[in-house]
Amino acid sequence: MKKFMGNNFLLKTETAKVLYHIYASQIPIIDYHCHVSPREIAENKSYNNITELWLGGGDHYKWRAMRFCGVDEQFITGKGSDYEKFRAYATIMPRLIGNPLYHWSHLELKRYFGYNGILKEETCDEVWNLCNEKFANPDMNVHNLIKNSNVELLCTTDDPADSLEWHMQIAQDETFEVKVLPAFKPDKGIICDRKGYGEYIKKLSEASGIEITNIETLKEAYIKRLDFFAANGCCTADHSVDNHVPFRLNNNADEIFQKALKSEQISEDESDIFKTHMMIFFAGEYNKRSWVMQYHFGVFRNSNTKFFNKLGADTGHDIISGQPSITNLAKLLNHFDKLNCLPKTILYSINPTDNAGIDALCGAFQPQVRHGSAWWFNDNYDGMRGQMKQLANLSAFGNFLGMLTDSRSFISYTRHEYFRRILCDIIGEWVEDGLYPCDMEYLPQLVMDICYNNTKKFFGF
Numbered sequence: 001m002k003k004f005m006g007n008n009f010l011l012k013t014e015t016a017k018v019l020y021h022i023y024a025s026q027i028p029i030i031d032y033h034c035h036v037s038p039r040e041i042a043e044n045k046s047y048n049n050i051t052e053l054w055l056g057g058g059d060h061y062k063w064r065a066m067r068f069c070g071v072d073e074q075f076i077t078g079k080g081s082d083y084e085k086f087r088a089y090a091t092i093m094p095r096l097i098g099n100p101l102y103h104w105s106h107l108e109l110k111r112y113f114g115y116n117g118i119l120k121e122e123t124c125d126e127v128w129n130l131c132n133e134k135f136a137n138p139d140m141n142v143h144n145l146i147k148n149s150n151v152e153l154l155c156t157t158d159d160p161a162d163s164l165e166w167h168m169q170i171a172q173d174e175t176f177e178v179k180v181l182p183a184f185k186p187d188k189g190i191i192c193d194r195k196g197y198g199e200y201i202k203k204l205s206e207a208s209g210i211e212i213t214n215i216e217t218l219k220e221a222y223i224k225r226l227d228f229f230a231a232n233g234c235c236t237a238d239h240s241v242d243n244h245v246p247f248r249l250n251n252n253a254d255e256i257f258q259k260a261l262k263s264e265q266i267s268e269d270e271s272d273i274f275k276t277h278m279m280i281f282f283a284g285e286y287n288k289r290s291w292v293m294q295y296h297f298g299v300f301r302n303s304n305t306k307f308f309n310k311l312g313a314d315t316g317h318d319i320i321s322g323q324p325s326i327t328n329l330a331k332l333l334n335h336f337d338k339l340n341c342l343p344k345t346i347l348y349s350i351n352p353t354d355n356a357g358i359d360a361l362c363g364a365f366q367p368q369v370r371h372g373s374a375w376w377f378n379d380n381y382d383g384m385r386g387q388m389k390q391l392a393n394l395s396a397f398g399n400f401l402g403m404l405t406d407s408r409s410f411i412s413y414t415r416h417e418y419f420r421r422i423l424c425d426i427i428g429e430w431v432e433d434g435l436y437p438c439d440m441e442y443l444p445q446l447v448m449d450i451c452y453n454n455t456k457k458f459f460g461f
Contacts, residue, residue, distance in 0.1 A: 004118070005106050010381075010421040015438065016428025023444045024420040027452045028152035029413055032459060033183070033238065033294060033404040038156045038166035040410075041180055042173070046141045050131040051082035054105075055089060057408045060316035065101055066092055067316065077311055083128065090124040100380040100418070107414035112145065142410050143176050149413035153179040153461055157238055160186050160225040161200075161207035164232050171233070179461075184229050184237040184291075186222065190278045191242070192260035193271045201261060215254040219281055226285055235459055237286055239279070241297040245325035246272035246279075247332045253277035276332070283336045286343035292459050296375065297325050298349040320350050320377055326357035333365050342368050344458060346401065348375040355387055359394035370458070371395070373403050379415065384422050400450045401458060420451055 002008070011017045035058075047053045055062055055076075066076050069092040074080045076088070096102040109115040113131050117123055134140050146154070158164065162182070170180045188200045205212040208221035250273040257274065260266055266274075286293050300321040302308040307317050329347070336342040345368055347358050355371075362369045373379070374387040391397055403419035405412045424447060430436040431443070455461070 005103075005110060005116075010418075010425050011428070012425055013428035013432045015431045015443075016421075016424045018440075019427060019443060019447050020421055020424040023447050024424050024451055025417070027420075027448055028150050029154075029416050030152055030452060030455045030459075030461060031154040031405050031413070031416070032236065032455060032461075033157070033406055034154055034412075035157050035406065035408045036154070036410060037408075038158070038164075038170065038180060038182070040142055041146070041176075042166040042169040044141050044143045044176075046138070047135050048132075049082050049086070049135060050128065051086045053409065053411065054108075055085050056082075058314060059407075059409060060314060060318075061101055062089060064316040065096060065099065069095055077315065086128055087121070087124050090119050090127065091121040093119045098381075103381075103418060104412070104414060107417060108411045111414055111417075112148075112411050143178075145410045146178050146413075147176075149411075151178050151413060153181065155181045155183040155236060157185050158182040158229075159188060160184060160222060160229070161203045163207070164229070167232055179233075181233045181235065182229055183294075184226065184234055185239070186237070186278075186282065187240050189218070189222070190239070190275055191271075192256060192274045193266035193268075198261050198263055215257045215277075218257065222281075223285065226289070230289055235290070235461075236292040236294060237282065238294045239282075239296065240299070241275075241295070241325075242299060242301050243321050244323040245297050245328040245332065246275045247328040247335070248272040248276050249335075250277075279332065280335065280339070280341075283343055284339065284341035287336075287341045290344070290460065292344045292346060294346045294348070294372065295329075296348045296350070297329070298351040298354060299376075322351070325349070326354060326361060330361055330364070333361070333369060337365065345369045346372040348372040350376045350378070352378050352383060352386065355390045356394060359391055363395060370399070370401055372401065373419070375406065379406070381422065384419060385426060388423065388426055398446050398449060399454060401455050402450045402452070416451075420447075423447065423450060 008017055011020055063076050066088060071088045071092065075085050080088070093102065093105065105119060109119060109127065113134050115127060115130055117126070119127055164182055167180060167182050170176065189204055191197070201212050201218070204221055204225070208224045210217055210221040210224060212218050212221050248269060253274050256266065256270045259270070283293065298321050300319050302313060302317055303319045304317040307315060333342060333345070342365065347362065347369065349355070349358060358371045362371050371391055374383045377383070378387060388397070388400070391400060403416050405415050407415065427443065427447065431438050
């Protein structure tokens with residue numbers, strides 16, 4: 001029987017062990033998509049306890065798991081004390097067998113707090129006290145958490161109306177060598193049927209200095225913000241698509257925009273027309289700037305309206321959408337290509353049944369379009385293995401862009417370790433099953449490319 005979370009955790013073959021320990025574990029991290037706060041980096045935040053870091057930053061993975069186990073909401077997002085919330089999470093841990101949270105949580109405790117035991121109700125106080133002793137050390141701050149994780153560069157996710165003041169402050173901090181870049185996320189100006197759309201456009205107008213009255217002035221405002229983001233190091237944009245990928249060409253985008261500004265009812269067809277029009281505009285702008293467009297889809301947002309009205313968005317109530325999107329996505333990319341404005345693009349679907357379709361689609365638009373890492377409900381042991389094996393079956397696995405955290409936590413970099421161990425295990429399995437030669441001149445290069453080099457080259461970091 002193997003020891004839980006031992007040195008060779010997830011590594012079943014000798015080849016996997018060599019590839020991970022000698023090569024993959026040493027490679028710096030480029031986290032090109034995450035949701036950490038640039039303000040907390042600029043201010044070099046410290047934490048009072050483990051709950052602030054683990055459960056207080058909007059970690060809907062943990063919140064969902066706690067709800068599955070019947071934990072009262074007051075100990076999840078409510079008024080329970082930090083200790084009570086941590087105890088609630090510790091208590092459910094034994095039930096999470098097979099859930100990546102069980103692995104991630106223990107990896108984080110091991111790597112950042114030196115805890116090698118098992119988190120459960122009986123060890124709750126032991127872990128609580130150990131972590132709090134670590135937090136009492138002034139060196140236990142955001143800067144050191146990032147640097148000690150071997151992070152070379154990370155991209156946050158930022159609204160076009162953001163002042164980027166915290167990014168500017170980080171860039172001027174000579175004591176912090178990790179590069180922190182903004183990523184342009186214009187969803188609020190694209191989803192015209194969302195409540196509060198007109199108020200957001202006013203905010204964008206103020207940030208850009210452009211009076212937005214029609215579709216053309218909307219684009220002018222976005223161009224100014226794109227230039228501003230580029231001046232502050234931005235080289236990637238992120239788009240999240242609700243439910244299905246829209247593709248509907250029409251010339252009445254301005255008419256729809258005027259309705260949205262007046263908070264008039266927008267039909268689904270009108271929403272699709274407007275989103276398609278704006279995506280064509282953004283694709284052209286990204287292509288001009290050699291930016292990478294990241295495109296996330298397959299999500300049905302806020303499925304539980306009672307909790308949405310109580311807690312708001314991103315609280316653990318988004319689900320996998322079953323609506324087909326690959327055909328419309330192909331049409332959208334093809335339209336970009338016909339206009340000679342197809343930017344470098346990374347595709348992610350929350351729906352694992354889309355994996356083969358994405359891989360086939362990427363093959364039709366090379367070298368511009370890539371399949372991103374297993375996302376959200378898929379970034380678990382089986383999801384990562386399935387996504388990588390499917391990618392290898394239908395494309396060139398050696399060109400894969402590797403892992404990202406997609407996280408709001410500064411200790412989620414162990415997800416890169418988790419990914420790298422699984423990656424090396426898959427490659428080791430292929431080698432030792434005789435499906436690939438034991439070429440130790442090339443295999444280390446393959447691992448380093450997937451974990452680091454491909455990303456750096458594709459984004460131009």
